[in-house]
Amino acid sequence: MERTGIMAEAETPVAPPQPAPVRVYRHRLPARIWHWVNAVTLLILLMSGLMIFNAHPRLYWGEYGANFDRAWLVIGSTPDSGYLRVGDWRINTTGVLGRWTDAQGAEKTWAFPGWATIPTSYSLADGRRWHLLFAWLLSTGLTLYMLWTLIGGHLRKDLHIRRAEWSPRHIWHDVKAHARLRFPRGEAAARYGILQKLSYIGVIFVALPLMIATGLTMSPGMNAAWPWLLDVFGGRQSARSIHFITAWALVAFFLVHIAMVLLAGPINEVRSMVTGWFRLPPEREEGA
Amino acid sequence: MSEVMLPRRQLIARAGGLVAAAGALPLLAGCDAINDAPAVRKILSMGEEMNLASQRALIDRNALAREFSRADLSPYFRPNGTRLPAGAAYAAHAASGFADWRVKVTGLVARPLSLSLADIRAMPQRTQITRHDCVEGWSAIGQWTGPQLSDILAAAGVKDRARYIVFRCADRLGDALYYESCDMVDALHPQTIMAWALNDKILPIANGAPLRLRIERQLGYKHAKYVNAIEAVASLDQIGAGKGGYWEDRIDYEWYAGI
Numbered sequence: 121m122e123r124t125g126i127m128a129e130a131e132t133p134v135a136p137p138q139p140a141p142v143r144v145y146r147h148r149l150p151a152r153i154w155h156w157v158n159a160v161t162l163l164i165l166l167m168s169g170l171m172i173f174n175a176h177p178r179l180y181w182g183e184y185g186a187n188f189d190r191a192w193l194v195i196g197s198t199p200d201s202g203y204l205r206v207g208d209w210r211i212n213t214t215g216v217l218g219r220w221t222d223a224q225g226a227e228k229t230w231a232f233p234g235w236a237t238i239p240t241s242y243s244l245a246d247g248r249r250w251h252l253l254f255a256w257l258l259s260t261g262l263t264l265y266m267l268w269t270l271i272g273g274h275l276r277k278d279l280h281i282r283r284a285e286w287s288p289r290h291i292w293h294d295v296k297a298h299a300r301l302r303f304p305r306g307e308a309a310a311r312y313g314i315l316q317k318l319s320y321i322g323v324i325f326v327a328l329p330l331m332i333a334t335g336l337t338m339s340p341g342m343n344a345a346w347p348w349l350l351d352v353f354g355g356r357q358s359a360r361s362i363h364f365i366t367a368w369a370l371v372a373f374f375l376v377h378i379a380m381v382l383l384a385g386p387i388n389e390v391r392s393m394v395t396g397w398f399r400l401p402p403e404r405e406e407g408a
Numbered sequence: 409m410s411e412v413m414l415p416r417r418q419l420i421a422r423a424g425g426l427v428a429a430a431g432a433l434p435l436l437a438g439c440d441a442i443n444d445a446p447a448v449r450k451i452l453s454m455g456e457e458m459n460l461a462s463q464r465a466l467i468d469r470n471a472l473a474r475e476f477s478r479a480d481l482s483p484y485f486r487p488n489g490t491r492l493p494a495g496a497a498y499a500a501h502a503a504s505g506f507a508d509w510r511v512k513v514t515g516l517v518a519r520p521l522s523l524s525l526a527d528i529r530a531m532p533q534r535t536q537i538t539r540h541d542c543v544e545g546w547s548a549i550g551q552w553t554g555p556q557l558s559d560i561l562a563a564a565g566v567k568d569r570a571r572y573i574v575f576r577c578a579d580r581l582g583d584a585l586y587y588e589s590c591d592m593v594d595a596l597h598p599q600t601i602m603a604w605a606l607n608d609k610i611l612p613i614a615n616g617a618p619l620r621l622r623i624e625r626q627l628g629y630k631h632a633k634y635v636n637a638i639e640a641v642a643s644l645d646q647i648g649a650g651k652g653g654y655w656e657d658r659i660d661y662e663w664y665a666g667i
Contacts, residue, residue, distance in 0.1 A: 176545035183476070183539060186486040186546035223436055239443040240436045244543065245660045246443055246452075252667060253455030340541050341459075341666025344625045345467040347474050356539060356547050 144310045146398035151274065154265045155393055157257065162370065164254045165331075169367060170232040171239070171247030177218075177231035179364055183355035192361070195231035202229070259332045266324065278312055279321055285314045303384045306403040319373060327370055334363040449660075460664040464593065467666075473599055473624035476537040482548040485540075485606060487614035490579035490586065493634055498578050506618035511602070515574070515639035518565030525604060525618055531555035531563075534601050542628040543665065552622050554603035557638075558596045566640045574647050575621055576637035581654060588632040589644055589652040589663070590623055599624040602635065627665035629655050 147155075178191035185191065194205045195217050202218025204211050215221070220233040222241070234240035238250050269275040284290060294314045297303070304313065312320070336342045337349040337359035353359040381389045385401065392398035442448055501509055506525055513521040537551040561573070573595040577586035594600055601622050604611050611617045616633025623630050630653070644650060649657035656663045 172545065176542070178546070183480060184482045184547045184549045186482065186484075186542075186548045188484045188486060189482065235436060239440050241440070243659065245655070245662075248543070248662065249452040249455060249660065250443075252459060252662075253452050256455060256458055336667075338541070339463075339667035340473060340539075340627060341463040341467055341625050343539075344471040344473050345463070350474060356541065360545060 141402070142400040143397050144400060145396050146310060146392050147396045148272070148274070149396065150265065150268045150272065152393055152396060154261055157261055161254050161257045161261065164238060164250055165258060166367060166371065167236060167238040168247045168250035168254070171237040171242070172244060172251060173364065174230045174232055174237065174242060175244040179361045180357040181354065181361060182357055183350070185357040197229040255332070255335060258328070262324070262328050262332070269324070279317055281314065281317050285317070290314060301383055303401070305401040307400065309400050310398065319376070323370070323373055327366055327373070330366050331363060331370070334359040334366065338363070456662045456664055459667050463666045467625070469593055470598060473538050476539065476549050478537065478551070480537065480549050481551065481607060485548045485550045485615065486546065487612070488542055488628060490581060490633065491614040493579035495580070498634070502613060502617070509618050509636070511619060511635060512637040513560060513564040514637060515641050516567040516570040517640050518567065519563070521564050523560070528555055528602060528604060528619065531559055534598070536599055536601070536622070536624070538599070538622070538624045540628055540631070543661065551607050552601060552603040553605035554601040554619070554622070556598060557600045557602055557621070558598070560602065560638065561595065561640070569642050570640035572641050572644055572652070574639040574641055574644075575632035575635050576639065577632050578634040578636050584648070584654060586632060586634070586654045587648060588621070588630055588654065589647060590626070590630065594623050594625065597623075597625065625666055629653070629661060630665050
């Protein structure tokens with residue numbers, strides 16, 4: 121019944137025969153491998169990073185910063201509540217940050233709760249072990265992937281932003297399309313839109329390198345080797361703050377990324393990142 | 409109605425507890441089981457080996473930690489770990505201004521030494537303003553003065569067989585006196601000093617009086633405080649549980665703390 125309803129609305133009185141879905145090879149093997157290795161790696165780095173943050177849940181700007189110095193961000197606790205303070209702005213976060221109840225029902229005052237950290241109960245040593253091993257995986261994988269995007273043509277063919285795409289009208293058009301959840305169909309779905317390009321370039325060439333560089337800036341050994349890193353980021357505690365902020369920017373990317381996958385057709389999208397083959401959504405019949 | 413009267417945070421806490429009970433509990437327990445598995449511990453420790461190997465390859469032996477100016481000093485240098493060693497012996501030393509404190513230099517050395525603070529202060533001194541990075545994440549900048557460890561080791565005539573330097577401390581934490589160790593690269597580094605002064609004043613007890621290690625290219629827990637013995641060894645196997653330091657042996661901190 122529904123079928124006839126659609127047909128009645130169509131402009132052409134005779135419905136064309138349903139074409140077989142057009143499949144395109146959208147993701148090559150290196151991209152797929154890197155995607156999934158990164159998905160696991162970044163999750164482990166985030167959760168072990170939150171454990172490391174729990175050891176000193178205060179952030180500063182500049183070279184130094186400890187308990188007696190002014191922190192710009194604090195996750196703390198009072199005898200009966202937990203709170204997040206950013207600058208002079210303070211919000212009660214009892215139950216989630218600063219004061220929460222663990223799986224055994226015990227009240228804890230670590231900044232991030234056990235379900236968000238690796239391991240679940242406080243261990244700075246173990247959090248560092250996970251973080252510093254998987255940091256190798258992230259940086260090795262990213263380096264290889266960057267080389268592949270350059271040599272394999274991924275950057276030139278898929279991520280390169282053409283002059284016409286930079287026009288404000290084009291960008292605005294893509295923003296509006298996203299806001300209305302109108303995703304490209306047909307041939308256009310095989311290519312990345314301007315917002316996609318910008319966010320993938322932002323993650324691969326800005327956010328992830330920034331995470332690695334600020335991470336290295338926190339290493340006293342690397343400070344001796346490359347003291348200029350301290351100058352680039354304005355000191356070790358600034359690097360630590362930027363590391364934290366960028367981690368949450370990556371979480372924001374992840375949330376939007378997942379939302380877009382869900383809205384654009386999760387089975388087709390996930391399958392294409394597993395097998396490489398993407399089914400082009402058929403063109404809209406109403407031409408909108 | 410009583411539900412309505414509950415403060416919001418209590419509700420949130422209850423909701424959180426319910427979520428945990430419903431599904432997260434077995435998952436979290438599973439994650440921790442992975443964390444504790446011996447094979448996983450072994451894989452995790454590869455990170456430390458890679459960090460040590462790559463930093464040793466990348467960093468010049470004598471590359472210096474950044475030195476700052478007096479304008480950069482932290483207003484207050486936060487002490488950490490032991491702030492006052494327990495026991496009558498240390499209290500007596502403190503009461504006498506550490507006049508009878510001795511630092512023994514032993515192990516694989518040609519001439520074992522027993523140095524007083526006067527001996528230490530009579531040696532050539534190095535003063536450096538450096539940033540101290542705690543493994544927890546905070547940093548403090550302070551000015552340290554003391555002789556280079558390399559001079560002390562040279563005076564004792566360290567043998568070629570020595571591969572590590574162990575630092576014995578007077579502060580007892582739980583079941584043992586604190587101890588730490590480093591390899592010869594860091595032991596002989598120009599900024600590795602035995603400091604007796606902080607910010608132009610006699611080293612405060614909270615910061616490790618009368619003598620502490622400064623090992624500027626590694627994290628804070630390596631900077632042994634209250635040092636009363638320096639021992640040259642060929643292996644760390646016989647030191648504590650064999651991992652080379654108090655925290656390394658107890659909670660699996662990395663022995664190499666350059667990152």
